[in-house]
Amino acid sequence: MSIIQVNNLRKSFGTNEVLKGIDLTITKSEVVVIMGPSGSGKSTLLRCLNFLEEPTEGVIRIGEFQVVTGGKANSKRKKEIRELRKRTGFVFQSFNLFPHKTAIENVMEGPIIIHGTKVEEARILAKALLTKVGLGDRCDYYPAQLSGGQQQRVAIARSLALNPMVMLYDEPTSALDPELVKEVLQVIKDLAREGMTMIIVTHEMSFAKDVADRVIFMDKGVIVEQGTSEEIFLKPKEERTRQFLSIVK
Amino acid sequence: MDVTIIIDSLPSLLKATLMTILLAAISIIIALVLGFFAAIVRILKVRILNGIATAYVSIIRGTPLLVQIFVIYYGLPQIGISLDPISSGVVALSLNAGAYLSESFRAAILAVDNGQMEASLSMGMTYSQALRRIILPQSLRIAIPTLSNTFIVLIKDTSLVSVITVTELLQMSSLIIAKTFEPLTIYLLAAAIYWILITFFTTILDKLEVRTSKYLVR
Numbered sequence: 001m002s003i004i005q006v007n008n009l010r011k012s013f014g015t016n017e018v019l020k021g022i023d024l025t026i027t028k029s030e031v032v033v034i035m036g037p038s039g040s041g042k043s044t045l046l047r048c049l050n051f052l053e054e055p056t057e058g059v060i061r062i063g064e065f066q067v068v069t070g071g072k073a074n075s076k077r078k079k080e081i082r083e084l085r086k087r088t089g090f091v092f093q094s095f096n097l098f099p100h101k102t103a104i105e106n107v108m109e110g111p112i113i114i115h116g117t118k119v120e121e122a123r124i125l126a127k128a129l130l131t132k133v134g135l136g137d138r139c140d141y142y143p144a145q146l147s148g149g150q151q152q153r154v155a156i157a158r159s160l161a162l163n164p165m166v167m168l169y170d171e172p173t174s175a176l177d178p179e180l181v182k183e184v185l186q187v188i189k190d191l192a193r194e195g196m197t198m199i200i201v202t203h204e205m206s207f208a209k210d211v212a213d214r215v216i217f218m219d220k221g222v223i224v225e226q227g228t229s230e231e232i233f234l235k236p237k238e239e240r241t242r243q244f245l246s247i248v249k
Numbered sequence: 250m251d252v253t254i255i256i257d258s259l260p261s262l263l264k265a266t267l268m269t270i271l272l273a274a275i276s277i278i279i280a281l282v283l284g285f286f287a288a289i290v291r292i293l294k295v296r297i298l299n300g301i302a303t304a305y306v307s308i309i310r311g312t313p314l315l316v317q318i319f320v321i322y323y324g325l326p327q328i329g330i331s332l333d334p335i336s337s338g339v340v341a342l343s344l345n346a347g348a349y350l351s352e353s354f355r356a357a358i359l360a361v362d363n364g365q366m367e368a369s370l371s372m373g374m375t376y377s378q379a380l381r382r383i384i385l386p387q388s389l390r391i392a393i394p395t396l397s398n399t400f401i402v403l404i405k406d407t408s409l410v411s412v413i414t415v416t417e418l419l420q421m422s423s424l425i426i427a428k429t430f431e432p433l434t435i436y437l438l439a440a441a442i443y444w445i446l447i448t449f450f451t452t453i454l455d456k457l458e459v460r461t462s463k464y465l466v467r
Contacts, residue, residue, distance in 0.1 A: 085370065085372065092368065096367065097368075098368070099387065099464055100386050113378055158372075162372060
């Protein structure tokens with residue numbers, strides 16, 4: 001059964017239509033990599049899935065939580081959007097850790113505020129998650145005291161703390177120095193192996209080859225083609241895909 | 250300069266300084282609350298209140314404090330609102346500082362990176378949870394230097410209340426001078442007391458700024 005279902009998703013900024021009717025179905029434990037040139041709408045698609053951008057039109061269902069877009073911003077609808085967000089982890093390019101909280105406090109924040117978990121339980125959970133991303137010894141460090149790669153791993157742990165049904169990554173390694181990219185990708189790979197459903201916007205081709213069950217190529221607000229990484233990288237059907245790949249390679 | 254004049258007038262001056270501190274302290278507390286709510290109301294664009302807060306800030310910042318004091322003390326009794334001099338002073342000083350503080354708070358809240366709000370919302374927090382837990386603690390640190398400025402101005406502005414016969418530090422100085430005819434000594438003494446007060450206050454705020462910035466140290 002599909003865990004994410006997107007129908008006819010459209011998003012316009014003023015007169016500029018960035019997403020021109022996206023249909024997308026993602027099954028449980030699937031790892032989907034979205035690629036495409038800048039301005040193709042891949043980040044906007046991801047942000048729409050979490051309602052960080054309000055879609056102009058379309059329906060988004062994640063698990064059993066469905067939000068029809070374009071409705072009035074009343075409290076019932078706000079609650080629907082919050083319920084949907086609670087079940088999706090979002091990892092930002094710029095990490096967006098809370099700088100005034102330590103690593104472990106960053107991870108504890110969600111369980112305490114969103115799930116009402118007791119502080120001591122949240123601490124045990126957070127400690128376990130930080131250990132899982134290889135930062136068990138950095139619990140009491142502030143974000144400013146961590147490297148970019150470490151910050152991004154804390155951010156992943158922070159999202160995992162809410163036990164999401166799906167993880168969304170918006171160019172998670174684009175702000176990192178090259179030597180720090182690997183440690184973040186390794187954490188994402190480990191999650192893939194555990195069966196976490198993930199959508200990843202990235203330019204890391206070798207990573208996509210490694211973990212992606214499906215690669216989606218987007219351009220100018222539409223999905224141009226999709227398939228296994230082999231199908232897309234080795235024998236792309238569309239001219240636009242070929243052009244993009246020749247530049248990226 | 251006669252040392253005995255200093256010794257003789259110091260007790261009265263210090264007593265009047267207590268009035269200055271009292272005026273400043275009460276006004277700062279009211280101004281903080283007022284300024285905070287005005288800032289929140291404007292950031293959340295709360296209907297009607299947003300308009301009131303915007304007009305309030307504009308009027309207060311666009312008119313001299315002395316005129317505000319006169320309107321409150323001499324003007325309001327004409328429409329049946331009579332306040333004693335001290336209350337009038339507190340009202341004027343609080344309203345005045347509140348307007349400036351609301352601008353400080355607003356700027357400080359808007360200065361927090363938008364990614365912080367996005368990260369909070371993406372977890373499923375409500376807007377007010379995000380504001381309370383994530384945005385406001387960070388904006389407090391950003392606001393401290395401008396808060397500090399407003400506090401300094403407020404302490405100095407208490408001297409304007411002397412014109413409506415509140416016996417604070419400046420008013421007391423003038424009274425002593427009327428008896429002793431030693432304006433240089435007494436006014437310098439008053440200036441020194443203001444300077445000590447303000448230095449004491451800014452030192453505390455500087456310490457607070459260092460403390461709240463601890464998490465930024467690498």
